[in-house]
Amino acid sequence: MATSLDAAEGLSHRPPGRPARAARLRLSGLFWRHSWAKALLLLAPPLLAFILVYLASLAALFISSFWTIDPFTSELKHVWNVDNYRTLWQTGAYHSIALRTIGIAAAVTLTDAILAFPLGYFMARIASGRSRAFIFVAVLLPLWSSYLVRVYIWRLILDDKGVLNWALEKVGLPAANLGYSNWAVWLIFTYVWLPFMILPVYGALERIPDSYIEASRDLGAGGWTTFRRVLLPLALPGVVAGSIFTFSLTLGDYVTPLLAGGASSQFIGNVVYDAINTQQTPFAAAFAAVPLAVMGVYLLIARKLGAFEAL
């Protein structure tokens, strides 16, 4: 039916000009009427590439976590079992590594939220247009500047002979010696991911109409009550959206614990990295499933709290 319609239109309104242009016009009309065909043509290449490369690799990885490596030949044995997961479950060291990873990720998220909220409030409601733009760029540039460089510079700062101890000595305080410890890991993650928290929190606070706060004041609420009962609930989706980044990025990292952590700062990522380097892919896959499962639960909760609208 569509073809006969096209033919009829082509006959009655054949546009003047070169035949190539007429063909192009007909093609445009065809795509206009059958928009699904255009959508399909546009979506097929990126989606196919994505599914074939990314999703297939992910799926293969998690299938392999149910296989084992033959300890003698180092060949992958395609025998279904849950040995890798059993090892994880029964080894105390892996428990403490998983708990440390999740614990520090949670601490980093909380610290970033506390640092970001007043700043977001200042940007959204107090700062003038010019200083808002300035703060925006001041937050944006560190976000995009090299992650590795920002971790490295903190190594220099926290070093025994670094800037921190020098400054503490100048004001007469004892040396902190934070370098190569879990404190260093927490501090560096907090620093590195802070811009990811600031931007969505600012976005959420900016969307709260001034009149809500005035209404809260008119009804007799003090500053604290207004914050707790009006601002915080309305800005929560922004905080949760930011926390998706701070939490997930910390969970999956291995570079910061490697460069700035101490002997007992191993993260899940470090164990996975070592397992891959010793060709124990199935075990690496099984342990990598832990942050993946944690993120899955986290994303479900985040969706309930409306974080995806705030992204």
Added chain:
Amino acid sequence: MEQRGTRVALGIWTALVVLFLWIPLALIAVYAFNKSNVQSWPIPAFSTHWFHAAWTSEVRTSLWLSVRVGLIATGIALVLGSMAAFGVARFSFFGRDAISFLLVLPIALPGIVTGIALNSAFVTGHINLSQWTIVVGHATFCVVIVYNNVLARLRRSSPSLLEASADLGADGWQTFRFVVWPVLSTALVAGGLLAFALSFDEVIVTTFTAGSQNTIPLLILGYIRLGQQLPVVNVIAFAMIVLTTIPVLLAQRLMRDTGVLRRSAGNVTEAVESAQVTAV
């Protein structure tokens, strides 16, 4: 409005947090001019010596590899990302949200998962790790940057522009050239710049998709771990901060000129969307 005391307190807090973000970046600029081999504070003497010393053949090879990988990955991301954005923006169909969710996965999931998944796929498929496997790894997370930028722009521009163009007799190519492209070009350039900046700096996925070759971040990661060549690391670190600043400031300017930074919810959303998507 807030009381004066509250406003001042919030202003001080903001200033302190911004200083917290910037003091370390300023310090790396100072360390780059450190004459000594020892990285302690205060710096004994200043020198530009290490800027010459850093230009070794190893550094040049890595730099060239990083630039090549970044350019190719950005090219792939521009094509695939804008195709997906066009497909999703103009048509509504079942599973549309699933596509957005799918494309965001490489940056929402922990980076190490993407890294080892691709690594074991390459190993299983007997594909030798090379420049091209790094490109594949980077392209998976760069696509979403372009996708988000283009999608945000398309959502803000009215579809009636296209209808008007067709009514006035334009064919598909003319509509693209004279209507779609002017609306879209800055979003594409901004998305491309950000994708390049992201690729240029990536460590975690790169570790698992690079064979024996080193991108610039892998090279300095190796130096830092072994505690070698730290003066050279300082110089490269400083150069990387400066070099990534340029594309980001340019992208920011492009978005601002199109009104992104004006105070209105929709505009801020686009700025925030385009700013916060990164994988590291």
